[in-house]
Amino acid sequence: MTSGLVVVSLEPWDDVWRRNQYLVAGLLRADPGLRVLFVEPPSDPLHDLRHSRQPRWSRGTRPAAPIDGVAPGRVLTLRPTKALPRRVDPGGDRRRATAIVRAARRLGLESPTLWINDLVGVDLLDLTDWPALYDVTDDWLAADRSPAEHDRLVAAEARVLSEAAVVTVCSPALARAKGADRPVTLVSNGVDVARYARPVARPADLPAGPCAVYLGTLHGDRLDVALCRRTAEHLGSGATLVLVGPSALAEDDEAVLRRSGVVLLGARPHRAVPAYLQHADALVVPHVVDAFTDSLDPIKLYEYRAVGRPVVSTPVAGFRDSDDPRVTSVDAAGFPAAVAAAVRRPLPARPVPGDLPTWSAQAEAMAAALATARDSRASYSSADGDTSRNGRQAGFG
Incomplete structure (x- = not known):
């Protein structure tokens, strides 16, 4: 029997x-000695078809792509399938949780620690007695969702906050919101400082001339599409606004951006990301400012600062509080002009900031939190020796 970790992730394991x-x-x-089952968000073939994309299906467990310094086969990914919407198939989440338990057992992970990042993992609390950690990276209760979806998230999070042995959060705002009624542990995001500071060649697909670059997933919950359009139009022929990252935008929004002169490069492998940032004349964060974005700890805050380029951001969490002289926080009205001014200024030298959290240090903090969750297993035991969570039978047929 091999101990390990089951991660129910909000995002896939990809490049x-x-x-x-x-x-x-x-x-x-x-x-x-650690082995990991990394559960990706479920494929949604009907959603893919509605958005004119090739449908994706469950692919079973598969080895993750090679990881520097890690022997092959120690991370297996699992992508379940969401065949129908929840309103049509309310039992789908439970069946997917059942498939996760079976996959873990096939891999020999009989007593893993459960790391819940996506609240769909709540059903695993019924099916297992795995000690649980809830890692909160976004406040989805503050996001714009349908009433039914909002109610589902509220109920799921209330239960996970109550039953998880440990709750970690990535930002001070989340610590305040989720730590009101129980202890939480702050484990912020980080950056591989040496990799981002090491000079690399300019990417061939970065447009010629001055560029203002945004790095990150293009998502309507975060990216202010109208502000990107106004910024590109303000820059005109003097510079190009470039968005680097996978797109979850509607096709109409993408079309608006392209007509405005914005260049959408799409997803780029993580090893290639430093090149785009190092060769930007300015780095930008045209984010919506609301309760949802205020909960975030943007990884780009650390990546941007690690390359030492000028940064212009709307007043969102992290950037608005930064005392780095290269970081300018400005409201949406002044954002386009601030970006235009930044791309015209001479590029500064790039000393590496000394206050950046590193991923290695944050991994140590997460390891300690997971160890605390594992050590809490004894607290699940009832007086009669039942080792299931809260005294429930944890057996699985």
């Missing part, structure tokens, strides 16, 4: 690395 991948990679490097 666009995010918090979960950096932290899991750090955990694996520090613990050669």
Whole structure:
């Protein structure tokens, strides 16, 4: 029997690395005996068809792509399938949770620690007695969602906050929101400082001339599409606004951006990201400012600062509080002019800031939180020796 970790992630394991991948990679490097089942968001074939995309289906467990410093086969990914909407198939989440338990057992992970990032993992609390950690990276209760989806998230989070042995959060705002009624542990995001500071060649697909570059997933919950359009129009022929990252925008929004002169480069592998940032004349954060974005700890805050370029951001969490002289926080009305001014200024030298959190240090903090969750297993035991969570039978047929 092999102990390990089951991560129910909000994001897939792919070439666009995010918090979960950096932290899991750090955990694996520090613990050669660790094995991980990384559960990706479910494929949604009907949603793909509605948006004219090739439908994706479950692909079973598969080895993750190679990780520097980690032996092959220690991370297996699992992508379940969401065949029908929840309103039509309310039992779908439970069936997907059942599939996760079976996959973990096939891999020999009989007593893993459960890391819930996506609240769909709430059903695993019924099916297992795995000690649970809830890692809160976004306040989805503050996002714009349908009433039914909002109610589902409220109920799921209330239960996970109550039953998880440990709750970690990535930002001070989330610490205040989720720590009102229970202890939480702050584990912020980070950056591989040395990799971002090491000079690399200019990417061939970065447009010629001055560029203002945004790095990150293009998502309507974060990206202010109208502000991007106004910024590109203000820059005119003097500079190009370039968006680097996978797009979750509607086709109409993408069309508006392209007509305005914005260049959408799409997703780029994490190893290639420093080149785009190093060769930007300015780095930008044209984000919506609301309760949802205020909950975030943007990874780009650390990546932008690590390359030492000028940064212009709307007044969102992290950027508006930065005392880095290269970071300018300005409201949407002044944003286009501030970006235009930034791309015209001479590029500064790029000393590496000394106050940036590193992914290796954050992985150590997450390892400690997971160890606390594992050590809490005894607290699940009832007086009669039942080892299921809260005394429920944890057996699985």
